[in-house]
Amino acid sequence: MADILAIETSCDETAAAVVRDGCEVMSSVVASQASQHSPFGGVVPEIASRSHQDVIGPVVEKALADAKMNLTDMAAVAVTQGPGLLGALMVGFAFAKALAFAADLPLIGVNHLEAHLYANLLEHSEMRPPFVALVVSGGHTLLVHVAEWGDYQVLGQTLDDAAGEAFDKIAGLLGLGYPGGPLVAELAEQGDSEAIKFPRAMMHTPDYNFSLSGLKTAVITYVNKISAEGGALNKADICAAFQAAVVDVQVAKTVRAAREYGVSDVVLAGGVAANKELRGRLTTSLRAIGADIWFPSPQMCTDNAAMVGAAAFRQYQLGDFLLETDEPLSSMRFQPCQE
Ligand code: KG4
Ligand code: ZN
Secondary structure (H helix, E strand, O other): OOEEEEEEOOOOEEEEEEEEOOOEEEEEEEEEOHHHHHHHOOOOHHHHHHHHHHHHHHHHHHHHHHOOOOHHHOOEEEEEEEOOOHHHHHHHHHHHHHHHHHHOOOEEEEEHHHHHHHHHHHHOOOOOOOEEEEEEOOOOEEEEEEEEOOEEEEEEEEOOOOHHHHHHHHHHHOOOOOOHHHHHHHHHOOOOOOOOOOOOOOOOOOOOOEOOHHHHHHHHHHHHHHHHOOOOOOHHHHHHHHHHHHHHHHHHHHHHHHHHOOOOEEEEEOHHHHOHHHHHHHHHHHHHOOOEEEOOOHHHHOOOOHHHHHHHHHHHHHOOOOEOOOOOHHHOOOOOOOO
């Protein structure tokens, strides 16, 4: 039995969790900084780092207390090693490294995007590779072929804005608040997705890449035009039409990847995986080709440390450590993971 203390500070959530054997969440604490970034319409990296620094101690203490365990009961400490905001990552990393060293525990560095995939495994233990994964978050949009856990081939990714970033920018433009994804999605439910026709960039290109900045510009141009004409903006229609444009391309490319790679399972991960329209449309389209879709519960889609603990367990079993026990601290330097 191995309990892993996991820490996540890659963006604007300070999170800690205790996960047993990669599958049982003993505790999970998430402190969101959203209200601190909200006035700025997006994450301010400097505020994020400082806020992580303020709350990481209490968040880790609460995770251990909720699990009714001590640091000495842990088998390892795991921490998100990237990708993410560098200053934010370093707060979690330095904290985790100090804990591991002090308690003489191995330290495991986890890739944040891989952790988003593992969020699915926490809730669907029967899920098995091979599958195609659509990872859509505030910082990333990528399609990945997962032959085996740990064996990833990136099929394509966004050439500019990430899906969540696009949702956040449209919410900012319409004055809805931050984080924008859930707010745009909620308003979209009352709108007509066909009232305005926004572009579906790269929908028919033979690759698996995405581009979202043209869509964002099209929405800005539309809003400016209506405002200049003195017309009233129907925000619900704008949200619905924007969301439909994002979802159309993501569904088309994901379904094509599933067919081309001959997989019978598709996995959705990352904050935007909480989007009901995306989940619903993907489910319908994949069912039509006889494939299954997996996605986490909404709270498990967005950043948390339980998913980091789940991903860390495979590395724990492999002995894939950044810092072994009895090793001097000087033997390890911080190197953020790339995608
Ligand atoms: O995975 P995540 O928590 O953080 C990153 O790793 O970036 O994703 C956060 C992103 C934000 O951009 C947020 O607006 C978006 O996920 N998001 C959504 C929804 N819920 C969160 N986007 C669309 N629809 C949603 N329901
Ligand atoms: Zn994330």
